[in-house]
Amino acid sequence: MLPRGRNLAIRRRTLRQKSKIENDHIDLETSKSLELFIAEVEAFESLGNEKKDHLRELDLLVLDTSIRETTVGSIRGHTLDNKREIFKEIKKCGFKYYVIEAFNTETRVGDVFVKSLNDAGEDLSGAFAFSECWDVVKNKIPQEEPIPVGMRKCLQFGVPNVIIEVDLCFYKVDYGRFDEGKICELLKKRLQWIKKNLSKDSLTFVNLRDFSDAMASYPQRVWKVVNFLSSLPAGDRILGIMIEDLGKYDKDHLGGWTKALRSEMKRCGWEDGHLLVHVHEQWGLVQGNVLEMLAMGGTGIWAGICSEGAALGHADSCTTILNLIRLGNTKVLNNGINCQYLREAAINVTKIVTTEKPFERQPVYGERATDMVFGFVFDQINNSEIETDSASLSGGRIPDFDLSKFLGVKSELRITTMASPEMILLKLRSEFGDEPQFTIDIAGAMKDQIIKNLTAGRKEEYTSKSGLAMLFDQSGGHVTAKIAEIINATAENKPHIDFLIEEVKKLWKMYDEADGTADDTLTFENFYNGFMAPYFGCYRCEDSQAGLRVIDLDYDGCIEWTEFRYFLIWAGREYPSVKNMKELLDKTFRNGIIPAMLDELSKME
Structure with a gap:
């Protein structure tokens, strides 16, 4: 920054x-x-100044779709518990409106979930459900009857608010015989049914599901529907219009089309009508496209808290909202949304949906997003x-x-060839506390050592505690027992590596019991016989003694398990593809202990 x-x-x-x-x-x-x-x-x-100013002043409306969006086309579908957990997350975020299900003729997990909320007495006044405008098409003509199942299930489950799905260029419909005028007539009947059967206070959105393709080929159809909805009497008006793009069109088209819709709404006197936007990912342009549409007249977004969704995902609300805050928007901080919690919620929902953390380089809420x-x-x-x-x-x-x-x-602080000695020094102190060895000189030597390792073909990382400590050890520093304890307490390895370390521990125990006392401590000689012999020619030679001093972090003349385990943790993290205990030990000595030993010898000289 x-x-x-x-x-x-x-x-x-x-x-x-x-x-x-x-x-x-x-x-x-x-x-x-x-x-x-x-x-x-x-x-x-x-x-772009006018657009940025508009985004700063935008009073964003968020319709959260985390419960619905993140299950669309997902490899692992939602269980009932998943939906409950996601529901808790969106409540923590403070979203006023949320989509609870897209009802159809199937009995989905969402049906059971909504029933469970009803049984628990949950307030569903902010809940929306998707419903088709028509369920049946005969001879390419949409039918007024029966009432769409989505609306009927809203009545059944007490969901008061509806999103009516409308297609304006669906190949199964003959728009010559069922033109935009007839679409508007049917929409009017659906709106009347909602007011009569759900509630006179029901909130309704109309989603132009194929908005982009319709604007590209049949803009007059879009105009007619938007004009109709915008011209309804004040008492009959809905909450707003929703539009979406599947990642097919560029921001100039999307922004221009959004501007045209918003202008038509204003011309008809529908100043307070909302225009919510939703964009799917396809070419890496998704967040830029959403911001463009908001800058050109969109008043809000309908999106999940994280990007999980159909195909490559969509423009998530976490990233969009934090982008608005980054631009200087303060209104979004004061409209009830817990903006400081959004990142955590995005991480949690990703885990719930995929069983894994977000991609580490995911903007805003990936593990490396704040590096x-x-x-x-x-x-x-x-x-x-x-x-x-x-x-x-x-x-x-x-x-x-x-x-x-x-x-x-x-x-x-990510330690790479781009890191300065000052960054490395701060990283050392932040990870391991104050230590007299931590100086700007040792930090500079560590930066030089990174280049030396890469030149020697060693592709390792230095941001983790174990990686940083090993770099420090190779660069003239001495890893203390305190540093090793911190690494042992916080290290996270793959189960395969933990298994191999346990195999090493079994071998360790055999030599530990050789002196009659199992105390997790080996004499130099026992450690040499058990582990060092394949790499050093003799126990008493100078190289072996230097290697033992490297491992003896507290200088007590013995090797404790925690001291040796630190090196094993490092090797397992740097070389997670090792197949067996022998390979793990080989990486530990050849790439960890021996380079540190050579540094020890150079200091002695």
């Missing part, structure tokens, strides 16, 4: 002044070219004296936003 700079107007003035000074040293033709260049920079920077990677950025943050001024949000500028600070989570 870069420090906040001056506002855009000051930056432009500075650029012009600097250019004028430089112009004294260039010819007239070059000067004119530079002026044109600066003018174009200013023109293009101003293009600090670049050393130069770290230095700027820690050395910056630039303060935020009141004008820093003007001119469409995106304010600096610290996701970790906002969410109250620890920002992981």
